[in-house]
Amino acid sequence: MSGTVKSRVHATRGKEAIADQGSVLKFDKNNDFQHELKRRVDEFFETTGLRQRDCWQMYLKSGILLGGMGLLYVLLVFYTATWWVAVPLALALGFVMALIGFNIQHDAGHQAYSDYGWVNKLMSMTIDLIGGSSYVWHWRHAVFHHTFVNITDHDTDVDLGFLGRLTPHQKHYAFHRWQHLYLWPLYGLMAIKWQLVNDFWDVGRCKIAERRIPFPRGWDLVIFLGGKALFLTLAFVIPMLFHTWWVVLLYYGLAALAMGVTLSIVFQLAHAVEEAEFPMPAADTGRMENSWAVHQVQTTVNFARNNPVVSWLLGGLNFQIEHHLLPRICHVNYPILAPVVEQTCRDFGVVYHEHRSLLAGLRSHYRWLRRMGTVEGYA
Numbered sequence: 001m002s003g004t005v006k007s008r009v010h011a012t013r014g015k016e017a018i019a020d021q022g023s024v025l026k027f028d029k030n031n032d033f034q035h036e037l038k039r040r041v042d043e044f045f046e047t048t049g050l051r052q053r054d055c056w057q058m059y060l061k062s063g064i065l066l067g068g069m070g071l072l073y074v075l076l077v078f079y080t081a082t083w084w085v086a087v088p089l090a091l092a093l094g095f096v097m098a099l100i101g102f103n104i105q106h107d108a109g110h111q112a113y114s115d116y117g118w119v120n121k122l123m124s125m126t127i128d129l130i131g132g133s134s135y136v137w138h139w140r141h142a143v144f145h146h147t148f149v150n151i152t153d154h155d156t157d158v159d160l161g162f163l164g165r166l167t168p169h170q171k172h173y174a175f176h177r178w179q180h181l182y183l184w185p186l187y188g189l190m191a192i193k194w195q196l197v198n199d200f201w202d203v204g205r206c207k208i209a210e211r212r213i214p215f216p217r218g219w220d221l222v223i224f225l226g227g228k229a230l231f232l233t234l235a236f237v238i239p240m241l242f243h244t245w246w247v248v249l250l251y252y253g254l255a256a257l258a259m260g261v262t263l264s265i266v267f268q269l270a271h272a273v274e275e276a277e278f279p280m281p282a283a284d285t286g287r288m289e290n291s292w293a294v295h296q297v298q299t300t301v302n303f304a305r306n307n308p309v310v311s312w313l314l315g316g317l318n319f320q321i322e323h324h325l326l327p328r329i330c331h332v333n334y335p336i337l338a339p340v341v342e343q344t345c346r347d348f349g350v351v352y353h354e355h356r357s358l359l360a361g362l363r364s365h366y367r368w369l370r371r372m373g374t375v376e377g378y379a
């Protein structure tokens with residue numbers, strides 16, 4: 001995969017993604033690792049007879065999570081009169097909403113849910129249902145993040161603005177020395193910011209961080225506005241018909257907090273940890289040292305691979321190496337596919353990083369925040 005990145009090419013896969021403002025970023029052209037991996041993975045699916053997409057486990061999981069969200073919402077809004085029942089219900093609702101993000105919309109947004117485009121489109125809109133935007137997500141995640149993982153000023157996921165320093169190439173402020181403490185509560189506010197502010201701000205200014213995106217048109221605009229209207233109606237308008245406004249705001253805040261903490265922590269454990277690298281293009285040529293596929297492995301860390309509960313809940317986001325290399329394969333296949341990926345990495349001398357548990361990943365993220373907060377570059 002050459003990884004040459006050209007303006008205004010709207011695509012979902014790394015190799016075809018965009019660059020803006022005339023900048024060109026190229027990955028190394030040696031694609032032997034990726035070709036061999038693809039060959040082995042194709043062979044794996046042929047021999048096992050498993051399906052890459054349209055897996056029954058995925059449809060079952062979607063039913064459980066969407067049904068669970070509906071049930072929790074109905075119980076919370078229409079059938080709960082006491083705070084000690086409402087509080088756990090609101091927290092559980094926020095948690096399940098995050099799981100819908102990890103499991104359903106994430107796969108669908110990568111066209112990994114189904115072979116049918118309309119099924120992917122429909123299921124990708126579950127992010128609009130939980131308050132996000134499938135349009136903004138496509139640009140932020142599938143294009144900027146997946147193409148340019150951990151490349152400062154290109155990957156919008158490692159850009160927290162002045163609030164935090166996640167890479168050694170970002171500007172250091174004195175107050176970052178406390179970021180390993182103050183960023184955790186801010187992670188909790190992420191869902192509120194995302195639902196009520198960021199998507200409108202990004203679409204309005206046609207930019208995510210400093211990366212340009214086109215203004216949504218046609219159906220994209222209808223889905224963006226319709227999705228936000230639906231979410232605001234479910235989150236505020238309907239509950240306020242039955243409860244006082246401050247009670248509604250309180251429980252919305254609790255659900256959003258649970259959702260924000262869950263989403264942020266899982267996102268950060270894959271890339272903002274000690275073992276991940278943060279390479280930059282050569283200043284004179286704009287060329288990255290490695291090919292796109294090797295770059296994905298270098299910048300990504302798995303965690304808790306052997307924990308089936310974590311794997312089920314997180315939609316395979318604990319198998320981020322597999323996800324970044326094979327984003328169009330449904331996540332229910334990652335656990336059985338991981339040995340193929342790991343062996344191919346080993347055969348090509350590409351280091352495959354993983355944390356044994358969720359807690360080990362969390363500790364590593366904490367240490368990385370502390371290190372980036374106190375050191376101007378790599379120690």
Ligand SMILES: [Zn+2]
Pocket residue numbers: 106110141146323327
């Ligand atoms: Zn992804």
